[in-house]
Amino acid sequence: MERQRNPRGQGDRLRTEIVQAASIMLAASGDAGQITLRGVAKQVGIAATSVYLHFPDVAHLVAEAMAGFFGELERAVAAAGAGDEAPAAVLRLRCRAFCRFATDHPGEYRVMFESAQPDLGTSADFADSPGRPVFESLARDIARCGPPAGADPFRLAVRLWATLHGLVSLRIHRPRFPWPPLDELVDEAVKAAIGQAVGAGAGSAGTAK
Amino acid sequence: MERQRNPRGQGDRLRTEIVQAASIMLAASGDAGQITLRGVAKQVGIAATSVYLHFPDVAHLVAEAMAGFFGELERAVAAAGAGDEAPAAVLRLRCRAFCRFATDHPGEYRVMFESAQPDLGTSADFADSPGRPVFESLARDIARCGPPAGADPFRLAVRLWATLHGLVSLRIHRPRFPWPPLDELVDEAVKAAIGQAVGAGAGSAGTAK
């Protein structure tokens, strides 16, 4: 179990290992405030001080791990809509993918949407809140569906986003509640948002949880 | 700043003070895992050991404070529907009250719905999850509105609850997002749930945030 130091010029390998360990610990606890520099160092198998070689701060480390989480979510959601299907189907699949990510990775999801953003020194006012791209893509998908006349697409997107977040957040925090199948609830919410049937066809039975 | 001990037979006063201090600290941090026995004791102005006179555990103290929060929420929601108004108006007002409680008391709300339940020694399997009464009353209010034929009232309640929770939870965690007025979003969600206009009349302009 002896660690051997990385070869010259490969010091960044340790950086990667540290981020990975922090990610695992964040996912396990679901709470950004709970990971510690010493805890991460122990997990990696290095001296506590070695973390300082790559990060000035635990906050910066957490921020990097969280950025990775948001990247994963964005990729998962985007992948779900790949292909040239009908806009309503794309929206439905992407909403499902969002919720699936959350229930498959509850710790990550909590860190992303229910923890305080790590306090880096920067003003943090110009940079938009992480996760915003996912909302924007959701809003575009809704607009593409041609929502009912008189409805504000932005508000529809806000309400749908809130419903999706509420469904997975409550499911995470109230696991013993008699939840109906998640995919069905998502489909109903999407249907309500764009005001038309979304076809609970082939995909529904196979992927329902 | 000298504390003087309570008179004989009034030892429970300190218990109350401890719970109050814990409640304040919970509300301030929004995170049950962050309050400490020593922190609470310092806040009250007593020796750390004195907490043990009334609670075996921090978990039991937190549980008692949380129970108080749920009581407040239930009272606030119930009060909103008092009077003999139309069922749809009652539902709308109660949903607004729920959200109002959350945005007025974000720390309490996070502790109630986004923190781990304190781990008491008990099995915790028979006791239902806290907050359940609020959901049940919401479900009853919906049923009273006579939801559209073919719709499952329980599912409607689940979706509406999720939407309300999502709206306030995201608002708490993404304060810089350009949120539309909360009451309007709530009214729209209620309207969508029971499938009829709920009358955005007199109350709307006055109480919108």
Add this chain to the structure above:
DNA sequence: TGTACATCAGTGAACGCGCGTTCACTGATGTAC
């Protein structure tokens, strides 16, 4: 071909702090006789 030096990739001891928990203790107030 040697050798001095610089750089890289880390380590290890030590600091002061707050934490939960234990243990023996204090000191005022009531009560039995």
Add this chain to the structure above:
DNA sequence: TGTACATCAGTGAACGCGCGTTCACTGATGTAC
């Protein structure tokens, strides 16, 4: 009316632990001359 004792409502010192952060240090590998 006295006085010994029990009870109540707390206190204070001490323990071992994990925390972030500092500081000086190690030891292998490259590079300039």
